[in-house]
Amino acid sequence: MVITVLEDSEVAEHVARVAATLGGRAEELTSDLVALYERELGHLVHDTEDMVSLLSASVYQNIDTALRIFQHGIDPTRVEAPAAAMEYARRLAQRGTPVIDLIRAYYLGQTAVLDEAMAEAARQVDDTQLLSAMMRGALTTTFAFIDRVTQQVVSAYQEERDRWLLNRSAVRAARVRALLDGGGTDLDATSAGLGYRLRGTHVGVIAWYPDGSAVGDALTRLEALTGELGARLGGDGRPLFVPHDELCAWVWLPLPGPAPDREWLRRALAEVESADSADGAVRLAVGEPGHDLAGFRRTHRQAQRVHALAQAAGERCARVLTFAEVGGIALMASDITAASAWVRDTLGPLATDDEQHERLRETLRVFLAGGGSYTAAASRLTMHKNSVQYRVRKAEELLGRPVAERRLDVELALTLCHRLGPAVLHRR
Structure with missing residues (x-):
């Protein structure tokens, strides 16, 4: 047992000497890592002077902290990430740099510094058994340190990203x-x-998940989905995305050509969602294209009216509705x-909410x-002409008059029933 303690002490002593030697080269190692990032993660280095300076400070402080762990036998699971490292993570979050780039930088740096440490250890130690023990200890401690620090900086990144997006969204929504x-x-x-370019043609969209949808991070999903729809339309620039609440967003898509019809939107929505099995519940209310600022306002108001119609219709409403097809009903x-x-006044008993009256x-x-x-209706409904005649006659009996009387009102009322269902019907 005593021998094991002595061997561990000897290993720790030699590791501390290597760390001390590398500590004298901390600035050189920092420069080497920044050069490595320039090759592997160039956008981290080809940035503003302030960001590159902060990157260098983060690298230097991380190296210094890691080497002190070895020199003084500090438990790597109890250290705190350096201040510069935390601030650098926050700045990357504000700039929208993917968090994976931050994580990759840490592991690239870890590999590079371990290579230097092992080369230095080989210069100082001839005993292969001792050298092997030093390397095992160094790897274990280094991975524990990197795991600890990356957890902290990624947490700082995510918190700042959430805060930044919330503030940015609030400012954008106010504008x-x-x-x-x-x-x-x-x-x-x-x-x-x-x-977002206000000069040009836009189409207003309200995108939302129905209440009760089990969707995590709904706004992020909606932003990605509407961004893909905008890309498919080929507009100049990204859509304008404004969160309305946690399940709903107001969107303006820049439009380079003719407006998409409902069928195009339905197909595009299905294709975009097919890549994400968690989706499938998104709803879209779409206005008519509008030009410049007046059109920006008008197309949104139209989308709002369609959205209100969809909300009134509830679950039975189509997933995609356009003002072009339901504008009058929406009003x-x-x-x-x-x-x-x-x-109810127009249709009388025909407005009863049950399956029998719905068929009529x-x-x-x-x-x-x-x-x-009768022939055209039978073809569209895939039923016999006589069955259509029978149902029309039964409907007239419930109306209490021929369908030719107040025909326009009857058609509008039937369309409201078709779109809104129970919202405008009555039960027995």
Whole structure:
């Protein structure tokens, strides 16, 4: 037992000597690591003078801390990350540098310094058994130190990133709300502040997850999804993304050409989501394209109306709705209580919320949309012409009059039922 203690002490003594020698070369090692980062992670070095200076300070303090651990036998799991290292991580978070680059820098640095330490140990020690023991101890301690420090700097990075994004989003949201309320007459200055071109054509979108969706980090997912939709449209620049609440965002997509129709949006949404099995619940409400600032405001107001319609419809609503297809219905549904009362007055018992009356309403809606053709309705509904005639006759009985009377009102009421379902229907 005594021999083991003596052997451990001897190993620790020689490791401390190597650390002391390297300590005298800390500035040289720092320069070598910065040069290594320039080759492997060039964007960390080709930056502002302040950031490169902070990087150098972080590297130097990490090297100094690691070498002192060996010199004085400090427990690596109890050390705190150097101040410069923590601040550098925060600055990277503010600049949007991926956290993986920060982690990679630590492991590149660890490998480089261990190579220098082993070369120095080989120069000082001839005994291969002692040298092997020194290397094992150095590896164990170094990995413990790097694990400890990277946990702390990554935590600092994430906290700063969350804070930065929250503050940036708050400022952006305030600017956008001022624009929507009539402010921001200096388009160029406002565009620069938002990072989005207000001169041009935009399409407003409201993207959201329904309440109750089990989605982690919903806003990040929505931003990535709408960013991909914008890329597919080929617009000039990234979309403007403004969080509205934790499950909903206001978005403006720069539009280089014709507006996408609902079918294009539905397909694109499905394709984008296919890469992420956790998605599949996103909803989109889309305005009509608008030009410059007036269009920026108008397309958003339209998207808001469509969003309100979708919210009223609930789960049965289509995942993608455009103002082009439901604009009139969206305007009518702005007062859902009044719309419901009107539907019931117009359709009478036909507005009952059950499967039997739903079949009659849908048959009558398709019949009227097809110009009153039993043959066309039967083809679209994939049923016999006589069945269509029977259902239309039953619907007329419930209406208490021929469908030709107040036909426009009946069609609008049926469309409201189709879009909003139970929100405008009544139960027995």
